[in-house]
Amino acid sequence: MDTPIISIKGLRKVYHNHIAVNHLDLDIHKGEIFGLLGPNGAGKSTTILMILGLTEPASGSVLVDGINPQTHPVDVKKLVGYLPDNIGFYEQRTGLDNLVLVAELNGYSYNEALGKAKDLITTVGLKEVGNKKVSTYSRGMKQRLGLADTLIKNPKIIILDEPTLGLDPTGVKEFLALIQKLSKKENLTVLLSSHHLHQVQEVCNRVGIFVKGNLIAHGKVQDLAHQLFRNNGVTTLLDTGLNDTDEINAIKSRLLNIDGIEHTDMNGKQIAIHHSFSSNTPLIKALSDQEVPIRQILQKGYDLDDIYSYYFEENRL
Structure with missing residues (x-):
C-alpha cells in the first residue's frame, strides 16, 4: 500500500487535565475522502489543529x-487547504476580488492570480455572481467561495470542518457532489469533519468515529457494519399491504412456524423478519407457501446510523 499522506501515531492532547485527543493512531491515503465523525467535543477539531501545526500535541x-x-x-500549510466552519471574507469586495487577494498572498502575480481566481469561480459554480459583493451571497455561495479559497494554492489535501453547517438540503447535496467531483478529478485527499451521519456516509471512502x-x-x-453485526443474522422488511392490526399480528404468528425465521417485530407498518436464510429467495418461497401477501420485500442493510448508535449506547460510553 502507498505511504499515507497523513500519518498519525500515538497523538495526544491535554487541555487543563482534560484529554481532548487520546493516543490517536490513524493513516489517511492520497485521494481518499475520510470522514471524522463525532459529537462536539469529541476531539475532531483538536486533531485538525494538530495536523495543521496550529496547536502542539x-x-x-x-x-x-x-x-x-x-x-x-x-x-x-503550503500543502493543505483548510475550510473552517465559519470562514470570513471581505464582505464589501467581490468574490473574485477575495480570491485574487488570497492568490497574491500565496505568491502569484496579479495576472496569475486573476486567471486562477476566474477558473476557480467557474469550478465551484459561482461564475454568475463572481463580480458581486460577498455581502450579497447566500450561505451556500459563501461555502462554495470558501472551497475555492482552499483550492487557490493547489493543495494536495483539503480539510473541511463542518462544511455543510447552515445549508439547506439542496445546498448540502450540491456541495457534497462538488467535493466528490474535485477529489476524483484532482486526486485530492479530503478530510471531512462532521456530525451529520448521512452526509458523511454519502461521500466518504472511510470514516473514523470519535468518542471523548x-x-x-x-x-x-x-466493513464496520460487518464487524459489529455479523452475528445478528439477516433482517428482511416485509410490507404485506395490509392495514388491519389483527391481520398483521396473525401473519407474524404464522411466520414463526417457518424454519429459519428466528423472531419478528414491527418496523412502522412493515414486519421485520429476523432469519438465518442467506438471501431473500428461500424466504420468499416460504412466505408464498404460507400464502403470506407480499407487496414489497427488502433485505435490511446496516448503515452508519446503526454503527454510530451502537457506539453511543449508554453502556458503551
Missing part, C-alpha cells in the same frame, strides 16, 4: 506528506 507525532507540522508548519477524545472505530462503513 502533548505526545505522539503527525506527518503530512512526510513533513512534521510542529517543526515545519509553513511547509505543511478516542478514535473507537475506523474503516469502510460496510
Whole structure:
C-alpha cells in the first residue's frame, strides 16, 4: 500500500487535565475522502489543529506528506487547504476580488492570480455572481467561495470542518457532489469533519468515529457494519399491504412456524423478519407457501446510523 499522506501515531492532547485527543493512531491515503465523525467535543477539531501545526500535541507525532507540522508548519500549510466552519471574507469586495487577494498572498502575480481566481469561480459554480459583493451571497455561495479559497494554492489535501453547517438540503447535496467531483478529478485527499451521519456516509471512502477524545472505530462503513453485526443474522422488511392490526399480528404468528425465521417485530407498518436464510429467495418461497401477501420485500442493510448508535449506547460510553 502507498505511504499515507497523513500519518498519525500515538497523538495526544491535554487541555487543563482534560484529554481532548487520546493516543490517536490513524493513516489517511492520497485521494481518499475520510470522514471524522463525532459529537462536539469529541476531539475532531483538536486533531485538525494538530495536523495543521496550529496547536502542539502533548505526545505522539503527525506527518503530512512526510513533513512534521510542529517543526515545519509553513511547509505543511503550503500543502493543505483548510475550510473552517465559519470562514470570513471581505464582505464589501467581490468574490473574485477575495480570491485574487488570497492568490497574491500565496505568491502569484496579479495576472496569475486573476486567471486562477476566474477558473476557480467557474469550478465551484459561482461564475454568475463572481463580480458581486460577498455581502450579497447566500450561505451556500459563501461555502462554495470558501472551497475555492482552499483550492487557490493547489493543495494536495483539503480539510473541511463542518462544511455543510447552515445549508439547506439542496445546498448540502450540491456541495457534497462538488467535493466528490474535485477529489476524483484532482486526486485530492479530503478530510471531512462532521456530525451529520448521512452526509458523511454519502461521500466518504472511510470514516473514523470519535468518542471523548478516542478514535473507537475506523474503516469502510460496510466493513464496520460487518464487524459489529455479523452475528445478528439477516433482517428482511416485509410490507404485506395490509392495514388491519389483527391481520398483521396473525401473519407474524404464522411466520414463526417457518424454519429459519428466528423472531419478528414491527418496523412502522412493515414486519421485520429476523432469519438465518442467506438471501431473500428461500424466504420468499416460504412466505408464498404460507400464502403470506407480499407487496414489497427488502433485505435490511446496516448503515452508519446503526454503527454510530451502537457506539453511543449508554453502556458503551
